[in-house]
Amino acid sequence: DIVMTQSPDSLAVSLGERATINCKSSQSVLYDSNNRNYLAWYQQRPGQPPKLLIYWASTRESGVPDRFTGSGSVTDFTLTISSLQAEDVAVYYCQHYYSSPFTFGGGTRVEIK
């Protein structure tokens, strides 16, 4: 199974400042035949189901604000929130879908400083 490791476990950022979340996979999630990274990011606000933010590592889901950016390739990925807003307080998860089981990272809690 591919293990997804997120860091940090939590971070506190001032409103309007940048938040950076890292995700590392235990093996490559880049499929050579189509040059796509099989990696997604989700946001889970308190008491809510998760919401898809980013897929194929860097493609923003429809309706997701452009302050959310996904980057990285192969085994190392980053989710950046360029200017933190109050509504961004949540736990963020990465997930690979390269090979079954499509495991999630442990999550990163983002709070306001």
Added chain:
Amino acid sequence: EVQLVQSGAEVKKPGESLKISCKGSGYTFSKYWIGWVRQMPGKGLEWMGIIYPGDSDTKFSPSFEGQVTMSADTSSNTAYLQWRDLQASDTAIYYCARQKFGDYDAFDSWGQGTKVIVSS
């Protein structure tokens, strides 16, 4: 609008059986993989497995294979997750979610979750 509506909360005793549901609407139910995700109290997301309603093909996490059964009924656009012998450790919120397109894809729509409590 794509919607997944899950069945209500359940309180069960150890050893009992349970079947929870996830009804899809707003899209062709038979043509999109549906997955199940567990979230134990205060913990992260765990991928349990996925099912293709069109032919009931499944992919399971080894952690859950043999512990639960996934099924789908295309006549009612409903997916199911079933236990035969619940344990206290099955206490969690269970989410169903739809994959965007193929069998290797992200979850783009989620149900509201079904809370399952197993306690004697």
